[in-house]
Amino acid sequence: MKLHDLAAELNLTPPAENPDVTGVTHHAGWVRPGFAFVAVRGARVDGHAFMAEAAANGAVCVFGEGLPDGVPSPLPYVRVPGARAALADAAAALAGHPSRALRVVGITGTDGKTTTSWITRHLLRAAGVRTGLLSTVGYELPDGALRHFPAHFTTPEAPEVQSTLSEIGASGGEAVVLEASSHALALDRVRAVDWDVAVWTHLTSEHLDFHGTVEQYFADKARLVERARFSVLNADDPWTAQLRPRAAAYVTYGVEDVADWRAGDIEERSTGLHFHVLSPLGEFDAHLPMVGRFNVHNALAAMAAAAHLGSGVDALVAGLASFRGVPGRMELVPGGDAGVRVVVDFAHTPPSLEKALEALRSTTRGRLIVLLGSAGGPRDPGKRAPLGEVATRLADTAIFTEEDHRDTPLDDILQEMARGAREAGRGNFELVPDRRDAIRRAVALARPGDTVLLAGKGPEDTLERGAETLPWDEVAEARAALAVRA
Numbered sequence: 001m002k003l004h005d006l007a008a009e010l011n012l013t014p015p016a017e018n019p020d021v022t023g024v025t026h027h028a029g030w031v032r033p034g035f036a037f038v039a040v041r042g043a044r045v046d047g048h049a050f051m052a053e054a055a056a057n058g059a060v061c062v063f064g065e066g067l068p069d070g071v072p073s074p075l076p077y078v079r080v081p082g083a084r085a086a087l088a089d090a091a092a093a094l095a096g097h098p099s100r101a102l103r104v105v106g107i108t109g110t111d112g113k114t115t116t117s118w119i120t121r122h123l124l125r126a127a128g129v130r131t132g133l134l135s136t137v138g139y140e141l142p143d144g145a146l147r148h149f150p151a152h153f154t155t156p157e158a159p160e161v162q163s164t165l166s167e168i169g170a171s172g173g174e175a176v177v178l179e180a181s182s183h184a185l186a187l188d189r190v191r192a193v194d195w196d197v198a199v200w201t202h203l204t205s206e207h208l209d210f211h212g213t214v215e216q217y218f219a220d221k222a223r224l225v226e227r228a229r230f231s232v233l234n235a236d237d238p239w240t241a242q243l244r245p246r247a248a249a250y251v252t253y254g255v256e257d258v259a260d261w262r263a264g265d266i267e268e269r270s271t272g273l274h275f276h277v278l279s280p281l282g283e284f285d286a287h288l289p290m291v292g293r294f295n296v297h298n299a300l301a302a303m304a305a306a307a308h309l310g311s312g313v314d315a316l317v318a319g320l321a322s323f324r325g326v327p328g329r330m331e332l333v334p335g336g337d338a339g340v341r342v343v344v345d346f347a348h349t350p351p352s353l354e355k356a357l358e359a360l361r362s363t364t365r366g367r368l369i370v371l372l373g374s375a376g377g378p379r380d381p382g383k384r385a386p387l388g389e390v391a392t393r394l395a396d397t398a399i400f401t402e403e404d405h406r407d408t409p410l411d412d413i414l415q416e417m418a419r420g421a422r423e424a425g426r427g428n429f430e431l432v433p434d435r436r437d438a439i440r441r442a443v444a445l446a447r448p449g450d451t452v453l454l455a456g457k458g459p460e461d462t463l464e465r466g467a468e469t470l471p472w473d474e475v476a477e478a479r480a481a482l483a484v485r486a
Contacts, residue, residue, distance in 0.1 A: 001094055003061055006036070007078055009093045010086060015076035019060040024090045024159055026083070033058030037075070038087040041065065047083070051075065063090065084188040088158035092192030098165040099194040103129075103175040105305050106193070108224045109201025109234075111352040112298050113179045116201055118326045119288075119302035121177045126319025127311040132168030132176040137327055137459045139164055141171040146327075148461075158189050165193070175309065186220040197305050198228035198247075201297070202237040204351045222246055232304040234297065235259035251280065251308070253300040261304045263296050268362055279303070281313050287321045291330050291343075292359030328459030330356070333478040335486075339365075339448040342482060344474050346458025348375070348403070350386040353455055357394035366449030370395040371442045372456050373403025373435070374413050376464075384413055385420030392426035395453070397445060399430050401438035403456045404464040435463065436477055443481040454478055 003021050007014035022034030028050035031037055037054035039047035039062055048068055051059075054075075061076040063086045080086035092099070105124075107117045117135050124131040130142040134156070138146045149156055156164065161178075168176050184190045203218055218239055225231045231247040233240045235254035244250065253261035263286075265276040272289035275296055288299045303316050311319075325331060333342040341364070347356040353372065361368055370391050374384040391398035400417045402410055414431045421429050432438035435457075442452050454474055457463070463472035 376408030
């Protein structure tokens with residue numbers, strides 16, 4: 001695409017030069033010949049400082065919010081109102097706006113995004129819709145094979161989102177389910193996506209180091225509802241009252257409150273969750289082979305989204321019954337001996353940990369042992385003590401260990417979690433700093449009939465220990481611990 005054509009599509013004033021533009025990025029090191037370089041001003045670094053590097057790597061122009069005083073641009077310069085918005089809009093334009101040819105379901109919320117995304121993807125496929133997926137666990141083309149972004153794309157930026165959507169469409173995809181995090185929405189990574197359906201799971205305090213306040217956290221997530229043509233809202237979430245006027249059209253779902261999609265007669269059996277559904281499509285019985293009553297909400301949200309895109313009752317019921325779970329979300333680890341059950345889950349906030357422990361308690365014959373840590377750096381240090389309280393209140397034994405402590409002294413994190421437990425009058429915990437040692441300790445403590453929950457890491461494939469980033473596989477570590485026990 002010619003630079004003048006790209007500028008016209010983005011309503012920008014072009015420079016005199018008119019080179020061909022073949023791609024776009026905001027990272028000078030990722031520039032390839034023919035790319036536009038977007039100079040983003042961050043909290044610590046101004047992207048304009050890397051214009052020379054971008055030019056050396058083959059960039060043909062720079063997009064930015066204005067050159068710093070006295071700093072010339074080595075390339076044709078296009079002034080933009082917002083750098084991140086320009087990055088997203090340019091990426092979509094260069095990719096040919098792939099989301100416009102797909103039916104796009106976006107899912108946001110504090111907890112439940114990934115599970116709801118995977119169930120929705122599964123239900124659409126069960127109805128015969130060739131569906132792709134973009135999730136924190138990875139991404140899938142319609143062929144169903146799970147793929148991962150390169151290691152340096154820890155969070156897909158707008159160009160990677162658009163190129164993946166393009167790949168899904170080129171692979172014969174008709175729809176895509178996209179997990180929209182608060183960071184992705186706030187930083188315009190998914191700004192240029194054309195949303196057909198927005199799904200709202202629920203909101204609790206999280207990522208306040210980034211958003212500042214829970215009100216801003218809500219506002220950033222609410223962008224998804226504001227941009228979608230149709231929304232699926234959780235009637236049991238207090239924040240939904242503020243979402244209703246922001247939605248172009250919507251249905252609600254819930255268990256506790258009156259809702260368009262409502263579940264009742266919920267039973268947790270050895271085969272999973274069984275419940276009765278009242279919906280705009282009529283009443284029917286449903287079965288989801290997963291643990292945890294909270295997954296009923298995820299199932300209702302997914303069914304409502306799939307129904308809006310044309311799925312009928314028979315496809316919804318059959319699809320739900322054939323769902324086999326999400327990697328790292330209440331994932332049962334194979335290899336347990338003598339009736340010891342080991343489960344890996346991503347729960348890393350007090351509410352999500354509480355839900356996971358309550359779900360496992362209801363199906364555990366013996367004791368419940370939980371292992372968990374808390375992230376370091378400035379990421380919500382206020383949740384560490386509550387995590388310790390929840391863990392020791394709902395489990396028989398808790399083991400506090402590392403979980404991406406980064407530059408925060410690990411002992412500070414562990415002591416804060418221990419404080420939360422002690423102030424609640426509980427001493428049923430141990431501190432085992434090394435996560436591998438902690439997993440083996442938790443498994444060794446288990447007796448026949450016990451359940452061990454390994455919380456916090458889920459499907460993540462790295463462990464951030466101080467300045468190191470180590471490869472990590474929680475399920476593999478659990479299997480190794482079971483082998484040692486055997």
